[in-house]
Amino acid sequence: MGEKRFMKGNEAIAEAAVRAGCRFFAGYPITPQNEIPEYLSRRLPEVGGAYVQGESEVASVNMVYGAAAMGTRSMTSSSGPGISLKAEGISYLAAAMLPAVIVNISRGGPGLGSIQPAQSDYLQATKALGHGGFHAMVFAPNSAQEAADIMYAAWDYAERDRNPVLVLMDGCLGNIMEAVDLPPMREIKPEDAPEWSLSRRNGRDYQGNITPIYTEPILEGINAMAGEMYKAWEEDDVKVEEFMVEDAEYIIVAYGIASRVSKEAVLNLREKGFKVGLIRPITLYPFPKKSIRNLDYDRVKGIIDIEMTIPAQMREDIELQVMGRCPVYEYGRSGGCLLDDDGVYDAIYEIITGGDR
Amino acid sequence: MAVYKRPELIADAPSGYCPGCLHSLATKLVAEAIEELGQADNALNVISVGCSALNILYWSGDFLSVAHGRAPAAATGIKRTNPERLVFAYQGDGDLAAIGLAEIMSAANRGENFTVVFANNQTYGMTGGQMAPTTLIGQKTTTTVYGRDPQTTGYPMKMCELISTLEAPVYVARFALNSPKGVNDARKGLKKAFRLQMEGKGFTFIELLTNCPTNWKMTPLQTLEYMNTNTIPYFKPGVYKDKEAQA
Numbered sequence: 021m022g023e024k025r026f027m028k029g030n031e032a033i034a035e036a037a038v039r040a041g042c043r044f045f046a047g048y049p050i051t052p053q054n055e056i057p058e059y060l061s062r063r064l065p066e067v068g069g070a071y072v073q074g075e076s077e078v079a080s081v082n083m084v085y086g087a088a089a090m091g092t093r094s095m096t097s098s099s100g101p102g103i104s105l106k107a108e109g110i111s112y113l114a115a116a117m118l119p120a121v122i123v124n125i126s127r128g129g130p131g132l133g134s135i136q137p138a139q140s141d142y143l144q145a146t147k148a149l150g151h152g153g154f155h156a157m158v159f160a161p162n163s164a165q166e167a168a169d170i171m172y173a174a175w176d177y178a179e180r181d182r183n184p185v186l187v188l189m190d191g192c193l194g195n196i197m198e199a200v201d202l203p204p205m206r207e208i209k210p211e212d213a214p215e216w217s218l219s220r221r222n223g224r225d226y227q228g229n230i231t232p233i234y235t236e237p238i239l240e241g242i243n244a245m246a247g248e249m250y251k252a253w254e255e256d257d258v259k260v261e262e263f264m265v266e267d268a269e270y271i272i273v274a275y276g277i278a279s280r281v282s283k284e285a286v287l288n289l290r291e292k293g294f295k296v297g298l299i300r301p302i303t304l305y306p307f308p309k310k311s312i313r314n315l316d317y318d319r320v321k322g323i324i325d326i327e328m329t330i331p332a333q334m335r336e337d338i339e340l341q342v343m344g345r346c347p348v349y350e351y352g353r354s355g356g357c358l359l360d361d362d363g364v365y366d367a368i369y370e371i372i373t374g375g376d377r
Numbered sequence: 378m379a380v381y382k383r384p385e386l387i388a389d390a391p392s393g394y395c396p397g398c399l400h401s402l403a404t405k406l407v408a409e410a411i412e413e414l415g416q417a418d419n420a421l422n423v424i425s426v427g428c429s430a431l432n433i434l435y436w437s438g439d440f441l442s443v444a445h446g447r448a449p450a451a452a453t454g455i456k457r458t459n460p461e462r463l464v465f466a467y468q469g470d471g472d473l474a475a476i477g478l479a480e481i482m483s484a485a486n487r488g489e490n491f492t493v494v495f496a497n498n499q500t501y502g503m504t505g506g507q508m509a510p511t512t513l514i515g516q517k518t519t520t521t522v523y524g525r526d527p528q529t530t531g532y533p534m535k536m537c538e539l540i541s542t543l544e545a546p547v548y549v550a551r552f553a554l555n556s557p558k559g560v561n562d563a564r565k566g567l568k569k570a571f572r573l574q575m576e577g578k579g580f581t582f583i584e585l586l587t588n589c590p591t592n593w594k595m596t597p598l599q600t601l602e603y604m605n606t607n608t609i610p611y612f613k614p615g616v617y618k619d620k621e622a623q624a
């Protein structure tokens with residue numbers, strides 16, 4: 021069935037996309053995600069797909085818009101500066117109800133920032149990927165394996181919802197090599213093009229039209245439908261890992277690379293007898309609200325938000341669920357400076373033993 | 378014998394264009410050329426932002442409406458995944474020569490196998506008549522009330538001339554829609570461009586000089602005369618590149 025390979029997180033994303041049936045990629049070079057376009061420029065032609073190096077991120081995401089409208093599983097990838105440029109196209113994808121997968125391998129920001137890994141795009145990813153008040157599901161894998169699994173499923177969500185999906189992973193995970201059990205190749209035939217698409221390979225013989233512009237009452241209805249969809253995501257699609265939470269007095273909330281360093285700290289602190297646990301959002305949107313809201317606050321003395329960005333960006337989402345029932349602390353590194361085991365351990369230790377942060 | 382009728386690709390509804398606007402004629406010529414090639418069901422109109430977006434209301438063939446200036450990028454995604462389709466983008470001059478300059482030049486340079494129809498009315502019609510990259514020197518618009526001044530705004534951009542310097546495009550031509558001869562030439566040019574595309578030859582570009590009675594603040598007849606005396610001397614109609622004829 022599966023096939024085990026040793027590969028970078030970025031390559032795992034690219035290969036899993038192909039196996040998921042992705043047949044169109046357009047993108048523009050930017051560190052630290054270059055392995056994705058490089059890999060797909062070789063790989064897509066082997067499976068009858070198309071790769072285009074766009075003249076910009078603006079053009080690339082609009083190429084994806086065109087390919088997605090034909091019912092082709094399509095994707096683009098970039099990092100912060102390029103994701104900002106893609107904001108236009110992502111908003112249009114949402115407006116035109118087109119499925120596509122956008123990958124952000126994140127680095128330090130704002131601006132040109134730094135090419136080193138950071139988790140500085142949480143707010144952009146979860147609150148405003150573009151204008152007009154829409155959301156995309158946001159997945160935040162914390163290993164090459166999980167990145168591959170998420171990519172493999174990403175178009176199923178995108179096509180179910182007819183909405184773009186964002187995969188947000190920092191440049192660290194994009195570039196470290198790990199063993200990956202690859203999913204099997206999925207065969208998607210031309211006649212499988214969705215009925216709403218502009219493809220005529222599926223036998224459609226009536227007019228097909230797709231637009232990102234509507235008359236006012238229709239747009240209001242579409243906005244309301246999107247609102248219902250976001251609510252349904254919260255019920256059905258939240259993905260979260262809870263680690264040693266049952267008896268924990270201090271709970272760390274961390275995703276992506278920060279969750280790996282944090283897990284290590286939890287294990288080390290447990291050895292010293294401290295009751296610490298970890299909540300790891302795998303979907304950042306929908307956010308795992310219940311995991312935090314339903315904690316026993318007679319037991320839990322504090323929540324520690326650990327992110328590879330300063331100031332912490334997930335903090336408000338956490339505080340909205342804590343509702344003042346315990347203190348919320350934060351620790352992070354930023355600007356491309358990496359979180360490390362000692363720094364995270366010391367920060368948590370200090371908070372637990374009464375230090376202030 | 379020519380039979381004059383409404384093309385099937387244009388819905389039986391009043392055009393949303395202002396009286397005397399050559400956008401409607403241009404759209405009709407595009408529809409007729411496609412139908413004459415028997416491609417009505419196969420054609421896909423990539424609708425840009427500007428007055429051309431009115432096509433959403435009355436283009437009855439397949440279409441995808443896209444962001445301002447991005448039609449050549451979206452068309453790239455369409456054509457690369459569905460090469461059997463007849464794909465064309467219909468863009469105004471603000472859309473193509475300002476915000477979409479990177480997209481048009483890059484698609485032309487890659488030799489994408491689709492057709493771009495460029496309606497050059499020398500103004501931003503949809504937003505109320507601001508200066509476009511193609512506005513003539515001295516021409517008055519809502520943002521150049523004393524006339525376009527090249528000292529601060531540069532010169533009108535000649536897109537056929539620019540695109541024909543690229544290696545890849547196979548057919549690049551400009552026609553003026555203010556005379557019966559211009560209309561006939563445009564008809565032939567459009568048909569040739571679509572035929573070349575269906576033969577897989579590569580990028581084709583048709584510029585149509587049009588007008589904007591509303592924002593030029595002229596009667597339709599006055600616009601046609603203004604085109605003769607001002608537009609055509611600067612934007613010279615003609616075939617700028619024809620690889621087929623050269624071969």
Ligand SMILES: Cc1ncc(C[n+]2csc(CCOP(=O)(O)OP(=O)(O)O)c2C)c(N)n1
Nearest residue numbers: 426427428445469470471472500501502503
């Ligand atoms: C990103 C963006 N900027 C600005 C606009 C506003 N806008 C709509 S149409 C248009 C101008 C279109 O002019 P042109 O392309 O010359 O076409 P015309 O209306 O003259 O046919 C502008 C600026 C927009 N829709 N999107």
